[in-house]
Amino acid sequence: MFRALTIVSVIVVIAVVVKFGRRLAGQPVKNAAVPKLGRYPLLEALIAFAMWASLILLIGTGFLGATLWGHALCGFTTLIHVGCGALFGVSLALLAVFRAEAYNLAGPDTCGRFSTAQKVCFWVIAICGLGLIFSMLISMFRILGTDGQHLATQVHKLSALIALLATIIYAGTASKRD
Amino acid sequence: MKQVTFIAAFLIVAARMSAGIDEAPKKFHEWSGSRTIPVHRIALSDENGENIVPQYKLSMPYSSRKTCGACHDYNKISRGWHFNYAEKDALKGRPGQPWIWYDEITGMQLPIAGRGWKNTWKPEELGLTPWNFVKTFGRNLPGGGLGDVEDGPDDPTARWNLSGKLEIDCLTCHSASPSQNHSEWVKQVARENFRWAATAAAGLGEVGGMASRMPSSWAVIQGPNLDDTQYAIAPFVTYDTRLFDRKKRTLIDIASKPQDRHCLFCHSVAADGKQRKDLDVDVHTRSGINCADCHRNGVDHMVNRGYEVEAVHRGDLSVASSSCRGCHLGVKGAKGVMAIGGRLGAPAPEHKGLPPVHFDKLACTTCHSGPWPSDKLVRVRTARANRLGITGVANWVTDLPYIVEPVFIKGEDGKIAPHRMTWPSFWGKIEGDKVKPLPPQEIALAGTNIFDAPRVVADILNAMNIGDPTNGKPALVSGKKVFYSNVDNGLSLDNSKTSAEQTGIVIVKDGALVPLVPAFNPAAEQMDPNIQVRITDLLKALNACNGKPDGVPVMTVGDKLYQLDETASMKTGNLKDEVDLATVKSDFIKLPSKSVAWGWLKDKKFSPLAPDFVLRSVVATVGTSFTFTEEQVEMVLKALASGDKSGKMKFAYICSGKMFTLDQAGKLKVSDNAAAEPAAWPLAHEVRSAKQALGAKKCTDCHSVKAPFFFGKVKARGPMKTASVQVKQMFELQGQDASFHRLFGLSFLVRSMFKAVIFGAACLIAAILALYALLALNRVTKFLGSRENK
Structure with a gap:
């Protein structure tokens, strides 16, 4: 079921991005004054890179097995996934500190660094990240019974799927933005 | 014509009716719904269906087929799990403990299962006829199965006509009487008194005589053997008439649900070296649950074994509720209360x-x-493999087969489960890449004078135990160990160690080692008469020794040799004149010897009392659980090869997870072979409490770099003492x-x-x-507030 849901939703989202990507990217208004955007400091860039890279690895390790081979994580993939999970959690938290203001939905849109779609995606990823982290963290403590563990796994999987879709939209709209 | 037609029609109708009468299905008692157990005050019937008159001296033993089968469907019951192991279409199921055909002398331990479980042999593959199977394993069979077959294969060794059939002994499980005695069953089976075994075990009477001692021409109808009242006494039963009423009925105390003690007679397992007080029973037993509460069955006697996929194997979802998961969590796919669990x-x-x-x-x-996994596996003895629980004068318990637990391996359902494991040991001939076991009788013949090393030494020690002034007992000293002969005509290792480096026979008295012959000067012209008498007596004793080789006993010290002359008096000679010293080849005796040395002399050839390999074997194996050494295996393999007239056959000994063969130079060669792979079966009891479950306290019980669960070593072991054993780690x-x-x-x-x-x-975050x-909330409230202000 989850496998089918993943495949269908990913295809739909990719199609939406392809079709409506430019619109979602929110192009700047013609003749409008475009503010000069400087480069991010190295540390911040590194944190962002770590977050996106770990997110992609998490998606790869978490979804490829589940969608292509239809089985859960096993072997070294688990170790990579868990390691990347920690990196993702930490880098997402730090990035949230650094960029929360930049991704502020109340901030400038069309002439800013990020489109509204990207901002929404970032906050969706942050919320899902929280779900991802807590669903796994709580299962590591002697709190949840078997049913709770299954529920935590479901929360983890759904959060991951939503984060995956948000990532696709973020990446898709970012590439279409002038 | 009409008359003929009428008569023919009448005959046909009559024939059909009579056939109909014969074929009418027998009505058996079915459970009425009452939860009481019917009082079984019943008359007993013998195998011919005749009522038993207990006062009659030539009464037959009772037959369960005729007695119990009068009301219960014996044929249906006989297809139950405990009896259908030899049927071709019998359910295979999850592997269980195989029978282990064990022969101590030849070092054979072969896992056998009629259901074709992995790494086991079927009885017919080993040439085990129903007769041999029942003779070998009948002690733990509940009767039925191969003991109760109508037409078995031709077997010249079978003596069914004397022993009778080993019918299902219903009372072995269903008796509630304290007089139900399994040891009596074992005794009667060993005596080939198959048809009498159930009567004796139930305590209904006293069974005497032994069918095994009767000439094969005897039949039960002949009654007592009038020609022999001492040895070949025909089996008989003397019923305890106090147990019967005037109508010749007796009260059979029945438990419809078998009591645990009956299950445990065949299904007990105990860790080696543990005391009874150290054992904690299963948590289910502690909470009042009996074996048959979970391992229950209907009239078909297909006992629920309780493993998870049993319901799939049997095509019956209700079976699943007897598994751990079914009882505690509910049955997946079931409806109603069965799906909930909590049974x-x-x-x-x-x-x-x-x-x-x-x-x-x-x-x-x-x-x-x-057991909790540790670096060392726990060695266990099981009732069926090691003959536990048989009480009487004789000691039935055997040290081998070697069984260990818990070995964590994947079961047939792909899930890791704790298993018991044993490694096959057998002699076989190599056919392609397979090894076919040879019967132990054939090996015993080839290994004559090779296998029985301890007995050879024990015979010598017994012969030299002639009584002497020191009042000590002869013992063998070798490798700083002291060995003495025991009551079973075998050898035992004395716990006291000695610093003596030499090998030889001495007198042990109060832990002190005294020479067999007091020290004397062989060069002296006159020998002490007492010493002379002592030497003469010992030489005479050796001359009468059991298994004496071809030759005369001699004693030598220095350059003198002492032996008996024609008149059985001691004569002294010069060593060099009497013995061809160049032929003396022994690691333990060098001639001329400074101390007293004993041996056999034939054609000027001196050989020690016991061959070197015998001494080496005794030192290596006596007092251990090993039976023989690599050297002996090499000798037997050579003997087997020399006995093969075609010269093309190759022989092997499978032991400790390895295959031992001879190489071109006649030396022992070790290799791997599928036939050496272990037989394993899952264990389920004793169940520990949740608090004592693996991982209940910490994940590192299993997930650590040295956790025995993954990295514990599983080391094979067999009857041969060798360093070449299969060692695998759990993860492998x-x-x-x-x-x-x-x-x-x-x-x-x-x-x-x-x-x-x-x-x-x-x-x-x-x-x-x-x-x-x-x-955001702040903005919303501001927005809403500003709207109000406007």
Whole structure:
């Protein structure tokens, strides 16, 4: 079921991005004054890179097995996934500190660094990240019974799927933005 | 014509009617719904269906087929799990404990199962006829099966006409009487008194005589053997008439649900070296649940074995509710109360903090049953393999076969479960890449004078035990160990060690070693008459020794040799004149010898009292659980090869997970072979409490770099003392990746830190989300407020 849901939703989202990507990217208004955007400091860039890279690895390790081979994580993939999970959690938290203001939905849109779609995606990823982290963290403590563990796994999987879709939209709209 | 037609029609109708009468299905008693157990005050019937008159001296033993079968469907019962092992279409099911055909002398231990379980042999593959099978394993059979077949294969050794059939002994499980005696059953089976075994075991009467001693021409109808009242006494039963009423009925105390003690007679398992007081019983037993509460059956006697996929194997979903999961968690796919679980008050496990992946990969027993995994596997003895629980004068318990637990390997359902494991040991001939076992009789013949090393020494020691002034007992000293002959005409290792380096026979008195012959000067012209008498007596004793080789006994010291002359008097000669010293080849005796040496002399050839290999074998094996050495195996393999007239046959000894053969130079060669792979079967009891479950306290019970669960060593062992044994680690047997589990185990070293870091990160994200959520809320309230102001 989850496998089918993943495949269908990913295809739909990719199609939406392809079709409506430019619109979602929110192009700047013609003749409008475009503010000069400087480069991010190295540390911040590194944190962002770590977050996106770990997110992609998490998606790869978490979804490829589940969608292509239809089985859960096993072997070294688990170790990579868990390691990347920690990196993702930490880098997402730090990035949230650094960029929360930049991704502020109340901030400038069309002439800013990020489109509204990207901002929404970032906050969706942050919320899902929280779900991802807590669903796994709580299962590591002697709190949840078997049913709770299954529920935590479901929360983890759904959060991951939503984060995956948000990532696709973020990446898709970012590439279409002038 | 009409008359003929009428008569023919009448005959046909009559024939059909009579056939109909014969074929009319017998009506058996069915459960009425009453929960009481009917009082079984019944008359007994013998195998011919005749009522038994207990006062009659030539009464036959009772027959369960005729007595119990009068009301219960014997034929249906005989297809139950305990009896259908030899049927071609019998359910295979999950592997259980195989029978182990054990022969101490030839070092054979072969796992046998009629159901074709992995790494076991079927009886027919080994040439085990129903007769031989019942003779070998009947002690733990409940009757029926191969003991009760109508037409067995031709077997010239079978004596069914004397022994009678080994019918199902219903009372062996269903008796509630304290006089039900399984040891009596074993005794009667050993005496080939098959038809009498159930009567004796039930305590209905006293059974005497032995069918095994009767000439094969005897038949039960002939009654007592009037020609022999001492040895070949025909089996008979003398009923205890006090147990019968005037109508010749007796009260059979029945338990419809078998009592645990009856199950445990065949299904007991105990760790080697443990005392009874050290044993904790299964948690289910402690809570008042009996074996048959879970392992229950209907009239078909297909006992629920309780493993998870049994319902699939049997095509019956209701069976699943007797498994651990079915009882505690409910049956997947079932409806109603069966789906809920909690049967018999079974608590629903919480499994707090246990990732669900464990339920996909592990059986319940992995964490909850058997001994706690440690670096060393636990050696266990089982009732069926090691003959436990048989009481009487004789000692039935055997040290081998060697069985260990818990070996964590994947079962047929792909889940890791704790198993018991044993390695086959047998002599066989190599056919292609397979090894076919040879019968132990053939091997015993080839190994004559090779296998019985302890007996050879014991015979010599017994012969030299002629009584002497020192009042000590002769003993063999070798390798700083002292060996003495025991009451079973074998050898025992004395616990006291000696610093004596020499090998030889001495007198042991109060722990002190005294020479067999007092020291004397062989060069002296006159010998002490007492010493002369002593030497003469010892030489005479040796001359009468059991198994004396071809030759005369001699004693030598210095350059003198002493032996008996024609008149059985001692004569002295010069060593060099009497013995061809160049032919003396022994690691233990060098001639001329400074101390007294004994041996055999034939054609000027001197040989020690016991061959060197015998001494080496005794030193290596006596007092241990090993039976023989590599040297002896090499000798037997050579003997087998020399006995093969074609010269093309290749022989092997399978032991300790390896195959031993002879190489071109006639030396022992070790290799791997599928025939040497171990037989394993899952264990389920004793079940430990949840608090004592594996991983209940910490994950590192299994997930650490040295956890026995993954990295414990499983070392094979067999009757031969050898360093070439199969050693595998658990992860190999499980088909797991060792480096992954090491790395995963290492990850638990930093797991606390990991949890703290990501918890901190999660809190930070949550705080930021909360902050912006509040800001958003602030905006909403401002917006709503400003609208109101406008």
